[in-house]
Amino acid sequence: MSIYPKNDLLIRAAKREPVERTPIWLMRQAGRYMPEYRELRKKAGNFKKFYKDVNLAVEATLLPYHILGVDALIIFSDILTPLESLGMRFDFKEGEGPVFENPIENEKDIEKLGQFNVKDVSYVGEIINQTGKRINYEIPVIGFCGAPFTLAAYMIEGRTSKDFKKTKKFMYEKPQAFKKLLDKLSDMLIEYLNFQISAGANAVQIFDSWAGYLTPDDYKEFALPPVKKIISSLKRTYQPVIHFTKGVAGFFDAMITSKADVYSVDWMIDLETVKEKLNNQASAQGNLDPIVLYASKEVIAKEAIKILQKWGNETGHIFNLGHGLMPDMSVENVKFLVDTVKEKSIR
Amino acid sequence: MSIYPKNDLLIRAAKREPVERTPIWLMRQAGRYMPEYRELRKKAGNFKKFYKDVNLAVEATLLPYHILGVDALIIFSDILTPLESLGMRFDFKEGEGPVFENPIENEKDIEKLGQFNVKDVSYVGEIINQTGKRINYEIPVIGFCGAPFTLAAYMIEGRTSKDFKKTKKFMYEKPQAFKKLLDKLSDMLIEYLNFQISAGANAVQIFDSWAGYLTPDDYKEFALPPVKKIISSLKRTYQPVIHFTKGVAGFFDAMITSKADVYSVDWMIDLETVKEKLNNQASAQGNLDPIVLYASKEVIAKEAIKILQKWGNETGHIFNLGHGLMPDMSVENVKFLVDTVKEKSIR
Numbered sequence: 001m002s003i004y005p006k007n008d009l010l011i012r013a014a015k016r017e018p019v020e021r022t023p024i025w026l027m028r029q030a031g032r033y034m035p036e037y038r039e040l041r042k043k044a045g046n047f048k049k050f051y052k053d054v055n056l057a058v059e060a061t062l063l064p065y066h067i068l069g070v071d072a073l074i075i076f077s078d079i080l081t082p083l084e085s086l087g088m089r090f091d092f093k094e095g096e097g098p099v100f101e102n103p104i105e106n107e108k109d110i111e112k113l114g115q116f117n118v119k120d121v122s123y124v125g126e127i128i129n130q131t132g133k134r135i136n137y138e139i140p141v142i143g144f145c146g147a148p149f150t151l152a153a154y155m156i157e158g159r160t161s162k163d164f165k166k167t168k169k170f171m172y173e174k175p176q177a178f179k180k181l182l183d184k185l186s187d188m189l190i191e192y193l194n195f196q197i198s199a200g201a202n203a204v205q206i207f208d209s210w211a212g213y214l215t216p217d218d219y220k221e222f223a224l225p226p227v228k229k230i231i232s233s234l235k236r237t238y239q240p241v242i243h244f245t246k247g248v249a250g251f252f253d254a255m256i257t258s259k260a261d262v263y264s265v266d267w268m269i270d271l272e273t274v275k276e277k278l279n280n281q282a283s284a285q286g287n288l289d290p291i292v293l294y295a296s297k298e299v300i301a302k303e304a305i306k307i308l309q310k311w312g313n314e315t316g317h318i319f320n321l322g323h324g325l326m327p328d329m330s331v332e333n334v335k336f337l338v339d340t341v342k343e344k345s346i347r
Numbered sequence: 348m349s350i351y352p353k354n355d356l357l358i359r360a361a362k363r364e365p366v367e368r369t370p371i372w373l374m375r376q377a378g379r380y381m382p383e384y385r386e387l388r389k390k391a392g393n394f395k396k397f398y399k400d401v402n403l404a405v406e407a408t409l410l411p412y413h414i415l416g417v418d419a420l421i422i423f424s425d426i427l428t429p430l431e432s433l434g435m436r437f438d439f440k441e442g443e444g445p446v447f448e449n450p451i452e453n454e455k456d457i458e459k460l461g462q463f464n465v466k467d468v469s470y471v472g473e474i475i476n477q478t479g480k481r482i483n484y485e486i487p488v489i490g491f492c493g494a495p496f497t498l499a500a501y502m503i504e505g506r507t508s509k510d511f512k513k514t515k516k517f518m519y520e521k522p523q524a525f526k527k528l529l530d531k532l533s534d535m536l537i538e539y540l541n542f543q544i545s546a547g548a549n550a551v552q553i554f555d556s557w558a559g560y561l562t563p564d565d566y567k568e569f570a571l572p573p574v575k576k577i578i579s580s581l582k583r584t585y586q587p588v589i590h591f592t593k594g595v596a597g598f599f600d601a602m603i604t605s606k607a608d609v610y611s612v613d614w615m616i617d618l619e620t621v622k623e624k625l626n627n628q629a630s631a632q633g634n635l636d637p638i639v640l641y642a643s644k645e646v647i648a649k650e651a652i653k654i655l656q657k658w659g660n661e662t663g664h665i666f667n668l669g670h671g672l673m674p675d676m677s678v679e680n681v682k683f684l685v686d687t688v689k690e691k692s693i694r
Contacts, residue, residue, distance in 0.1 A: 249597030251615075291512055
């Protein structure tokens with residue numbers, strides 16, 4: 001089902017094959033900063049109905065193709081999507097994010113989790129499939145999932161957190177049970193990502209958004225091994241895997257052993273350091289501070305060019321932000337960034 | 348006025364002189380987690396009255412001496428304290444933290460800032476002086492200030508922030524004005540810390556709590572130079588300077604050029620890496636994840652010992668957390684940590 005895209009800049013950059021210019025896409029590029037997105041969301045009624053409605057989700061996914069001219073489309077979905085299949089009940093509350101009805105409190109709650117059934121997320125496959133068709137396979141469609149640690153953190157906290165108090169307490173006091181949960185999630189995510197690839201995803205990204213709050217030792221013991229397991233278990237022909245962690249500077253050396261094709265980094269680590277450490281063995285994605293997009297176009301151009309220069313003319317870099325776009329950002333500035341990178345990175 | 352403390356473990360560790368055991372104190376050790384602190388705060392009425400009331404502030408400062416048996420007392424105060432002297436008006440709102448009436452919005456607001464007058468913070472000197480007397484100069488009294496970048500961020504945001512949007516926009520669009528503000532703050536802080544030292548502080552700590560949200564380049568351009576300027580301008584005989592930055596892993600190499608005696612680090616960087624990079628040229632402080640204190644005593648002991656082992660038997664390490672204690676932590680667990688470190692680090 002996977003049809004190779006016509007514009008394959010992202011795939012070539014991910015595999016360190018020659019590129020004419022640096023590919024660019026942006027995390028949360030289909031998001032609230034776009035009036036068209038807000039219209040679609042209104043139609044859907046709420047966030048969950050939105051990402052489960054194949055037609056609306058495809059429309060959202062496509063917006064950056066038409067409006068920004070990016071080099072890849074990440075499907076509009078949520079990292080929590082597959083958790084319902086395990087019996088987790090949650091809803092998205094306005095201004096609060098996800099809130100779980102039945103957070104994981106102890107080992108028994110882990111044992112009670114159901115078996116993941118990929119049919120429960122068949123709509124995700126449909127979104128991937130239809131997105132490819134709608135753009136006539138012009139650019140890659142990126143599938144994604146949350147990493148096991150990040151999903152476990154949501155399941156234990158029951159909501160977003162500033163300090164991950166419950167998660168860490170669980171991890172420190174019941175490390176074996178915590179690993180059992182991570183393992184269950186890994187198995188689910190292998191199936192989930194393989195399903196996305198078979199549905200036509202041209203690349204997949206694993207988001208370990210919260211692992212950066214761990215010590216390097218705990219990252220290596222808890223967060224990293226399940227990601228390695230997932231990456232080694234994917235059935236791919238050419239599809240690159242992108243591994244994203246926020247706050248990774250203190251354990252980047254460990255992260256880059258995950259065997260991903262691309263490591264997506266935030267802005268708190270220097271791209272020259274990243275390049276040196278990758279040593280032509282993998283590619284990098286990032287690393288503009290999203291906050292730059294609140295500044296003037298002059299600043300946006302300057303900071304974007306700085307990042308392009310840090311990487312230099314070699315292949316192996318996918319331009320992106322260090323984290324996602326924010327709801328109050330200006331579409332005009334975002335578009336200006338995309339245009340600037342496309343223009344200024346021509347080899 | 349500065350009287351050398353009887354227990355000088357912290358000073359010796361800061362100067363890499365032999366120690367019988369690792370000294371320990373904890374950031375925010377005089378804080379809301381202690382019922383006695385909450386009583387004092389109630390007496391004061393509000394937070395600002397509390398830190399301006401010499402008697403109550405001294406009582407708060409002393410609590411960890413009696414209750415925890417730590418090796419140093421950081422004065423109970425706030426990093427925003429000296430800003431009133433510049434004409435900044437702010438108050439502390441319950442559950443919100445500081446809120447400024449007149450945040451800095453443009454270059455003119457910087458020019459309008461008043462001249463710092465150390466008399467406006469004479470109560471801080473009194474707190475230092477009386478604390479020393481009250482403990483009969485048994486252990487060091489640590490004075491402190493916020494670093495220029497962190498204070499500038501508060502002044503521009505007008506409150507705590509998750510993304511420092513306004514600060515970064517100001518910094519990117521008006522870098523010269525931003526540097527003028529940092530410079531004004533540096534001059535103030537030099538005077539403020541010198542005053543604290545002359546009032547009897549046996550060590551001073553500079554808190555750059557927010558600099559970790561910057562890119563390494565911006566850290567080097569904006570946050571670091573003013574800290575260097577402050578450190579080089581302090582009139583000290585023996586008093587060590589401790590430089591703290593949260594989220595420092597991506598630019599630790601730059602931070603350690605500030606010429607501080609001690610670098611205080613969070614838990615997202617490995618202490619073995621820190622030690623290697625310091626290469627016997629400076630000492631380290633930290634780096635236990637405060638969240639460990641929510642776990643069982645077994646976990647607390649294990650994680651504390653892990654950090655002691657990472658540093659090893661050499662001098663040059665001051666035990667502390669990677670960030671401050673939290674209001675809902677258990678005094679019993681905190682005391683257990685102090686006892687464990689004191690017992691397990693005996694050479």
